[in-house]
Amino acid sequence: MTNGQAFHRLLxxxxxxxxxxxxxVLLGAxxxxxxVGLLGTGAWIIAKAALHPPIGDLNVAIVGVRFFGIARGAFRYGERLISHDTTFRVLSRLRVWFYAALEPLAPARLQRYRSGDLLARIIADIRTLENFFVRVLAPPWVATLTAVLLTGFLAAFAPRLxxxxxxxxxLAAVAVPVWARLRARRAGQVLVSRRAALNAALVDHVQGLADALAYNYATTQRRLALRLGEEILGAQAAMASLEGAEQALQILFSGLGMLAVLLLGVPLVRAGALGGVTWVALVLVALSGYEAAFGLPTAAAFLESNLAAARRLFELVDAEPAVKxxxxxxxxxxxNDLRVEAxxxxxxPDEPPALRQVSLDLPEGKRVAVVxxxxxxxxxxxALLLRFWExxxxxxxxxxxxxxxxxxxxxxxxxAVVRQKPFIFSGTLRENLLLAAPDADDARxxxxxxxxxxxxxxxxxxxxxxxxLGGQGLQLSGGQRQRLALARAxxxxxxxxxxxxxxxxxxxxxxxxxxxTLLETTRGRSVLWVTHNLVGLEAMDEIVVLYKGEVAERGTHTDLLARGGLYRRLWDLQRQNLVEV
Structure with missing residues (x-):
């Protein structure tokens, strides 16, 4: 995805x-x-007062200073209020949109992403886009509107001004931001990519901390985190250095602009085409007008990291769901009769079949095991029954x-599903149970x-x-986790x-x-029991034996033992292991 495509989608x-x-934008302008009015009016009062005019000649200008001083604060407050309210509304909409787009991709299309990387996209990348709406989108429009009005105002006195x-x-509003964006391109991309890599690494480190300590791998993990942190600091330092250079250039151009108005006004004053007091006021008006350009290099610098974050988000949500x-x-x-046919x-497409010509029947109320x-x-x-894959x-x-x-x-x-490794959410026991039935009361x-x-x-x-229950239910034993998963089912x-x-x-x-417990609590229900442990399968109505993705044999527990096939070999092997234990 190009930067232009990402930008238009954000718009x-x-x-x-x-x-x-x-x-x-209007409030910002x-x-x-x-x-501009405050500084220009103030300059006019000072210059005019030097000529010792009647006090009545200054009354309007004094009122103007008060008006512009109060208006500036009021307009700034309104601009910040509306711009941040808009930002938070857009970010809220963006998070909901992203989650809604992410949900159909799970789990098939998300398996190739590290959990920390997904977390970085959901949190850090979306948070990065906060700068897009506050610092990237509005400042160019404020600068454009200000430039048009002030150019027209100065040209009304003399076109050359x-x-x-x-x-x-x-130069300050276009040349410097373009230069800043070209210089910030690599730093912005590095900042986003390394921040995502650090988030992914930290999540992996925390989740695997026990194994890392057991194998003395924690030092290596620390070094990786430190290296990524140093790269992030380097990118941030480059951005800060660039920001300083931008501000210096803008101050230079604003000073040169003021100097140009000053020098070009001299012959106009000498010719009587421009009053001296007005000339002084226009010089200060010219200087203060450059305020509108000061936010643009920052907007250009943030634009690259914003677009990098947007591309990471769009890359994920543009993936085709495995099941449509x-x-x-x-x-x-x-x-509720369930049937699988061939x-x-x-x-x-280039992988061998995980399943090949598999068939089975699960009539209502029956129990079938797949071993x-x-x-x-x-x-x-x-996974196919649950429509995770097509x-x-x-x-x-x-x-x-x-x-x-x-x-x-x-x-x-x-x-209802009971998995090999059921996920226990960080929260209370009640919250984990109500996941399956939000309206269940204590009696149920x-x-x-x-x-x-x-x-x-x-x-x-x-x-x-x-x-x-603690983080991911780690305080529970294996048996408690499985029984809790069965309770949810x-x-x-x-x-x-x-x-x-x-x-x-x-x-x-x-x-x-x-x-x-499973056999006792599932009486009268249709049960498809997938397992490689053959305990309790005497109660199954049918057992389907899979080998390398194909049905090797099928029948009841007694029939399969009598045939002496793969099921019998698995049964004998498990009994031998149990005797040894």
């Missing part, structure tokens, strides 16, 4: 607030013109309707906690349901329960206890 986001932007002032104003909702979605069927799926070694395609099947070959039907004909969110409403929560055998643990918590009360390796990484006793 489109501001377009709904054009009235507020216009008001901000009024503030500068009030400063207006032309001379305008030449130096263009149908143009004319069908109504969600009442039945399903073949690849994560990328196999790691890498067999079990979790891929769950499938091209074969069919998946719900109540006789192909999932591609239904809205993805409506499809997911029929499923109590029933679910009793069902998943967490009632005794609940009574030990100091604040019951309002106990904070039961609260959702969806007709189909998807269990994706729910007993992985648990010890044998905890695993058997959780399996007993």
């Amino acid at each position: 489109r986001m501001v377009a709904p607030f054009w009235k507020m932007v216009l008001a901000s 009024a503030t500068v013109l009030s400063s 207006g032309l001379a002032w305008l030449v130096f104003f263009l 909702p149908p143009a004319h979605p069908a109504a969600l069927p009442a039945a 399903l073949t799926f690849r994560y990328a 196999g070694p790691s890498g067999a395609g079990k979790s891929t099947l769950i 499938y091209d070959e074969g069919r998946i039907t719900l109540g006789g309707r192909d999932l591609r004909e239904l809205l993805p969110d409506e499809v997911r409403s029929r499923f 929560l109590d029933a679910v906690m009793e069902a998943v055998r967490l009632a005794d643990w609940l009574h030990t918590l100091p604040q019951g349901y309002d106990t904070d 039961l609260l959702r009360d969806a007709p189909i329960l998807l269990l994706d390796e729910p007993t992985a990484n648990l010890d044998a006793l905890t695993e058997q206890a959780l399996v007993d």
